[in-house]
Amino acid sequence: MSIQPITETILRQTIQPRPENSHKGTYGRLTLVGGNAQFGGAIIMATTAGIYSGAGLTTTLTDPVNITALHARMPEAMVTDFHDETTLTELISSANSIVIGPGLGSDEAGLTALRRVFATVQPQQSLTIDGSAIDLVAKHDLPLPNAKLVFTPHEMEWQRLSGITIKDQTPDNNQQAVAKLGGIVVLKKHHTQVYAGQQIFENPGGTPAMATGGMGDTLAGMVGGFTAQFADQLNAVLSAVYIHSQIADDLAHNAYVVLPTQISEEIPWYMKQYSLPQSTKI
Numbered sequence: 001m002s003i004q005p006i007t008e009t010i011l012r013q014t015i016q017p018r019p020e021n022s023h024k025g026t027y028g029r030l031t032l033v034g035g036n037a038q039f040g041g042a043i044i045m046a047t048t049a050g051i052y053s054g055a056g057l058t059t060t061l062t063d064p065v066n067i068t069a070l071h072a073r074m075p076e077a078m079v080t081d082f083h084d085e086t087t088l089t090e091l092i093s094s095a096n097s098i099v100i101g102p103g104l105g106s107d108e109a110g111l112t113a114l115r116r117v118f119a120t121v122q123p124q125q126s127l128t129i130d131g132s133a134i135d136l137v138a139k140h141d142l143p144l145p146n147a148k149l150v151f152t153p154h155e156m157e158w159q160r161l162s163g164i165t166i167k168d169q170t171p172d173n174n175q176q177a178v179a180k181l182g183g184i185v186v187l188k189k190h191h192t193q194v195y196a197g198q199q200i201f202e203n204p205g206g207t208p209a210m211a212t213g214g215m216g217d218t219l220a221g222m223v224g225g226f227t228a229q230f231a232d233q234l235n236a237v238l239s240a241v242y243i244h245s246q247i248a249d250d251l252a253h254n255a256y257v258v259l260p261t262q263i264s265e266e267i268p269w270y271m272k273q274y275s276l277p278q279s280t281k282i
């Protein structure tokens with residue numbers, strides 16, 4: 001079994017200059033679901049990352065206690081209550097990429113929102129399942145919907161979802177579990193691995209300076225933003241994983257810790273570099 005590194009070639013193929021004749025609708029509708037009363041920061045960070053990644057229109061469904069805070073940080077986001085079934089169904093139906101889980105919580109409200117999303121999502125939509133949503137799928141053995149699924153577990157979430165203990169998470173064992181699950185799995189750790197069918201990729205970057213709560217929430221938002229606007233889902237996921245840690249590595253040259261919100265602010269600059277011909281410097 002061969003594990004390929006994620007390369008800059010993949011990013012250059014994926015992140016292209018934007019056509020002049022385009023508008024926000026061209027760059028995708030992203031809907032994020034998460035953030036209970038305790039974990040509002042998680043969905044704020046995921047939303048921030050999705051917007052800085054270039055999603056054309058972003059809407060966040062969260063607990064009402066988070067609405068003012070989210071609006072104050074990110075007026076670009078539209079925000080509404082994740083308990084409202086009608087709005088949730090409409091906003092899931094109109095999205096081309098959905099992220100569920102950052103700070104969702106594993107209680108009844110989180111489970112209800114997750115079940116509604118699973119009942120609404122369609123095969124052509126990208127659905128990223130992160131954080132609490134992974135735990136809920138594992139705990140309740142939820143049947144997965146027919147959609148373009150991406151799971152973004154850390155090692156303990158992957159243990160809960162796959163049943164493979166962290167020490168037994170070998171590429172062979174992981175690949176067998178991914179084959180049963182379906183979709184793409186981003187197994188987050190030092191040198192994150194991405195499993196997609198027969199292919200396994202490894203992220204060459206990443207630093208312990210990233211070990212701050214919210215770093216994975218930020219990656220989930222980036223995966224949402226990239227899959228909302230770039231047609232090749234696997235390349236979009238690989239590009240998000242790579243840039244996320246590349247920014248952190250660069251910031252960590254001069255900083256002991258890197259905050260998730262600092263990553264988000266840098267995303268547009270890195271995307272611009274990959275969109276330019278290789279010889280061009282700005």
Ligand SMILES: NC(=O)C1=CN([C@@H]2O[C@H](COP(=O)(O)OP(=O)(O)OC[C@H]3O[C@@H](n4cnc5c(N)ncnc54)[C@H](OP(=O)(O)O)[C@@H]3O)[C@@H](O)[C@H]2O)[C@@H](O)CC1
Pocket residue numbers: 038039040041042043101102103104105131132133154155156157188189213214215216217
């Ligand atoms: N500001 C906010 O609102 C924030 C909200 N958040 C939201 O909280 C929710 C719960 O997510 P969670 O990841 O914090 O908790 P959980 O799933 O129990 O995992 C922790 C357990 O796993 C273990 N562990 C083993 N290997 C590991 C690894 N490689 N990486 C990480 N952990 C690893 C670890 O081991 P230990 O630390 O004990 O050594 C511990 O026992 C989720 O919705 C998330 O979005 C957070 O993002 C924080 C900021």
Ligand SMILES: Nc1ncnc2c1ncn2[C@@H]1O[C@H](COP(=O)(O)OP(=O)(O)O)[C@@H](O)[C@H]1O
Pocket residue numbers: 131153154188189190191192205206207208209210211212213214215216217218219
């Ligand atoms: N030592 C490390 N080396 C490289 N990457 C790391 C390291 N520690 C954490 N990360 C990265 O930070 C993110 C943590 O994700 P996660 O545990 O889901 O955070 P949270 O749920 O708090 O947002 C992952 O992308 C992971 O790869």
Ligand SMILES: [Mg+2]
Pocket residue numbers: 130131154216217
């Ligand atoms: Mg997480």
